[in-house]
Amino acid sequence: MDLSYSPEEQAFRAEVQEFMANELPKELSEKVRLGDEALTKEDQERWHAILNEKGWLAQNWPKEFGGAAWNAVQRHIFEEEAAKANAPRIVPFGLSMLAPVLMKFGSKEQQDHYLPRILDGTDWWCQGYSEPGAGSDLASLKTKAVREGDHYIVNGQKTWTTLGQHADWIFCLVRTDPDAKQQEGISFLLIDMNTPGVEVRPIILLDGTHEVNEVWFTDVKVPVENLVGEENKGWTYAKYLLTHERTNIAGVGFSQAGLESVKRIAKAEKANGKPLIQNPHFAARIAQVEIDLRALATSNLRIVSKASAGEAPGIEASMLKVKGTVIRQEINDLARRAVGPYAMPFPSESVEGDNMAIGPDYAGPLAAQYFNYRKLSIFGGSNEVQKNIIAKTMMGGGR
């Protein structure tokens, strides 16, 4: 047992810190500090381009595809430092969800065509899995693709498509064999969002933000070369993708940055004339979550170093997802509490409007974020579904 970082890892951390100090544009970190829903598509693309320039965008890609090939500890260090510096988060859909699937199951042509375009920002991808009737039970999805000559004709509806309003492409799970057992009739299809018959309709979330969409398909013609891997094998690829989606799921860096921000706010806010951070009840709440977070950070490192050693994370990934989201949500709860009555104003007005904050500038987005982050325990496999996985593995003697 040795909890210290190696000299190489420390040097890497210093390099990341320096990069953040020099390359992260102030306009972007300021927007992130005041709630990242203010980031535009252009902001996100700008940050991607800066990272790509440095070779740090595709962190988990192997070198042969132009990636940084970082190990899990390096990724963890980057995640911590990026969150600390209020860097925009890397949009994961192309980079860490689709790319690993293409690298493992895609054709050479697909790899050569799509991967560079993900890196240089030509294509913005979104994830088309969920449907109104297929959430946790994803395999019950109904969007169908029927082969007609050189094309599939796609009909159906996806929903909850994050940032689909920005997307050029969507990777979809579609039903290609309606007669097979649920999991066996699904294919993995790449669809150009500009194809006639694709329609994106916004869904406004409870905090007033537009981050998700419905995507409708009406007789959409998709060339057969856009099929990834084999027809009716999509479920296998999707499951592979889901393990990738979960590797960063503990969100330790986000929580650490969030906790620091709560502490800063609690120093600035006053209760009974004294800094809120000296209030025993509030201080206890902060301490409680910090204790949990310190343990989670070590759990995360334990698990990621195993992953670095090549062992696939099993139910530990589910455990990190559950604990990580609960902690992040708790921190967001503390943040809204910290600002007292100034949690009440509606942020879009206080930030945009006349551009002057209502109350302290940090207060604006906090209550909205608290509500928005309820999503963390719902998506990426709900926390109930994660617990089912853990329980099933335990009961089935799978460990």
Added chain:
Amino acid sequence: MNFDLTEERQMLQDTLRRYLREKYDTATRNKILDSDEGMSAEIWAELAELGVIGALFTEDQGGFGGGGFDIAVVFEELGRAGVVEPFLDTAILGGRLLGAVGGQDDLVEEVIGGAAHLALAHGEPGARYDLTRVESTAVADGDDVVLNGRKAVVVNAEAAGHLIVSARESGAVDETDGISLFLVPTDTAGLTMRGYPMLAGGRAAEVTLDDVRVPSSARLGGVGAGWQPLHDTLALAHIALAAEVLGAMVSATALTNEYLGTRKQFGRPIGTFQALQHRMADMLIELEQARSAVINAAGYLETDSRDLNIAGARNLISRVGRLVAEESIQLHGGIAMTQEYELAHIAKRIVMTDHRFGDADYHLERFIELSAA
């Protein structure tokens, strides 16, 4: 002991529930939320007509209720329907405060009739939930009084014809003595507002008082004696807020229960998963606790243990409210995250009530103080 509502209160509850069921559906409310005013004048007038505001005032004040349970009944119904109209601000914090100091019968009558709006301009930027922390000043100048200071998150300020402004005439910044209350027409020179909508509906404003000159007759009650009536009125407001959250929680759990029965995943209603059934059961257990806490708060209103029961109720309601709001969303899944869906608004009403006159920690501290005394 008798836990039934009186006949009058039962009628009030039935009338109000029927009206809101028919007139205040999700679509109507969402339209109100989108409007510039943040409330519906028509609904306000109709509810006043139905006697809903009058029920919040005592007979002495020109109403026909005004007791703890009258307030609880009305606000539970408002909470159930997620009503955003400013009953708390105009009727309780405004009207009942005027009633407590006396001498403003005409304005109270207008409030009861639905013709006047009021707002309490008490909280200040650095004061958080501390009621005694008043930095705004009132200085006598001949027959006038000159007010200066800033008031934070003054709910309903823009709609109000008058603000009730607290300002210090003497004493240190956190003393109870020395705070006076003034009735200030919102068009008085030197009074400016920056208005904005709030996350859970309704509007508020930052109010600046810059040499606002009012006649000394605008002072409500005695010089420097504003704290006690304010404190007594806040007791009513706490009952109202606790009852409103109770009503909202009734709706949240009902929506969740219904959804668990209809939403199917893995070929069966998700309500058949025992993991979710237990979570639902936990919510219902806590909901009964919340109902009793509201009854304690309303029932002990006229006794020595008023403040203790109120602090306890608001602490409990805040804890249960968070549980119910978060669990209701979680058990629904993504659908509850959408602005359009009824639960989203209800959950926001529940949680954001924390930020009005004290969250769970604030009321815990009050409870500790009072219970040790």
